[in-house]
Amino acid sequence: GDSVTQMEGPVTLSEEAFLTINCTYTATGYPSLFWYVQYPGEGLQLLLKATKADDKGSNKGFEATYRKETTSFHLEKGSVQVSDSAVYFCALSDSPNAGNNRKLIWGLGTSLAVNP
Amino acid sequence: GAVVSQHPSWVICKSGTSVKIECRSLDFQATTMFWYRQFPKQSLMLMATSNEGSKATYEQGVEKDKFLINHASLTLSTLTVTSAHPEDSSFYICSARLTPVNIQYFGAGTRLSVL
Numbered sequence: 001g002d003s004v005t006q007m008e009g010p011v012t013l014s015e016e017a018f019l020t021i022n023c024t025y026t027a028t029g030y031p032s033l034f035w036y037v038q039y040p041g042e043g044l045q046l047l048l049k050a051t052k053a054d055d056k057g058s059n060k061g062f063e064a065t066y067r068k069e070t071t072s073f074h075l076e077k078g079s080v081q082v083s084d085s086a087v088y089f090c091a092l093s094d095s096p097n098a099g100n101n102r103k104l105i106w107g108l109g110t111s112l113a114v115n116p
Numbered sequence: 117g118a119v120v121s122q123h124p125s126w127v128i129c130k131s132g133t134s135v136k137i138e139c140r141s142l143d144f145q146a147t148t149m150f151w152y153r154q155f156p157k158q159s160l161m162l163m164a165t166s167n168e169g170s171k172a173t174y175e176q177g178v179e180k181d182k183f184l185i186n187h188a189s190l191t192l193s194t195l196t197v198t199s200a201h202p203e204d205s206s207f208y209i210c211s212a213r214l215t216p217v218n219i220q221y222f223g224a225g226t227r228l229s230v231l
Contacts, residue, residue, distance in 0.1 A: 032218060043122070043209055043224040044160075089159065093218055102213070103150070104220055108159045 002027040006090045006107030013080055013114050021075040021110045023064075023090035031092040033057075033066050033073040034104070038087045047075075047088070080114045087111050119143055120212050122223025129200055130231055137195045137226045139210030145190035146212035150220065151183070154207040166193045200230045 007022040025033065035047040035057070048057030053068035062077045075088060090107040119142040129135050139149055147168050152160040164174045164185050172185035182204075187193040193212075197204055207227050211220040 034219075036222075044211075044222040046219060046221065049219065102148075102218060103162060103165065106159045111157075 002092060002094050002105045004090050004092055004105050004107040006110055010111040010113060015082055015114055015116055016079045019077040019080045021088055023073045023107060025071050025092050027092055031094060034091045035064055035075050036089045036091060082114045082116055085112055085114045118214050118221045120221045120223045122210050122226055124226060125224060126227045128229045131201055132199055134196055134198045135200055135228060137208055139193045139223050141191045141212040144214055148213045149187060149193040150211045151185060151195050152209045154209060202230045205230045
């Protein structure tokens with residue numbers, strides 16, 4: 001079945017460092033790919049998405065490119081801030097053939113701590 | 117836009133009582149809503165998919181009689197934890213799917229503590 005593999009954390013960086021969180025997937029068909037962020041004590045927020053190969057999602061300085069050839073959707077940010085400290089989840093949406101019950105398949109999450 | 121409200125944000129209850137959690141899509145209609153459970157420092161576990169006007173689809177291992185889901189309107193789904201026990205203590209999160217873009221928007225979650 002479909003699956004998402006995300007790099008294990010925690011990741012600890014200094015402010016203004018470069019961030020990469022790796023995410024790879026296995027899927028039949030043509031999934032959509034997402035990054036969600038969960039700040040401490042809060043629910044999940046959609047950070048960015050890509051719906052087809054070579055699409056680049058971007059938001060708040062974060063970027064991720066849908067790479068079909070490497071089945072990857074790595075999250076990057078050029079200069080992290082303390083306020084970026086959160087848990088980041090990579091997810092894919094399964095096949096359109098699932099109809100109304102299309103689910104999100106989740107990675108295990110990567111905790112990021114940014115120190116001043 | 118695409119705001120999902122979840123209520124309550126935190127509830128403490130005695131063992132054996134039932135707790136209802138509401139999930140509302142405030143500015144869009146959602147045919148499909150999802151209920152998740154999240155354990156500390158772990159990923160989300162999908163419990164069930166809630167479709168407006170029909171019975172919910174439960175994931176394997178989730179007791180449908182324990183976790184009652186009702187999706188009576190296009191903007192409201194409820195999860196009732198019946199006869200709650202301490203092992204039901206967890207963080208419960210709902211989401212509503214915005215179509216046709218197929219994006220799930222999440223509520224802020226409900227922390228349930230069963231004493």
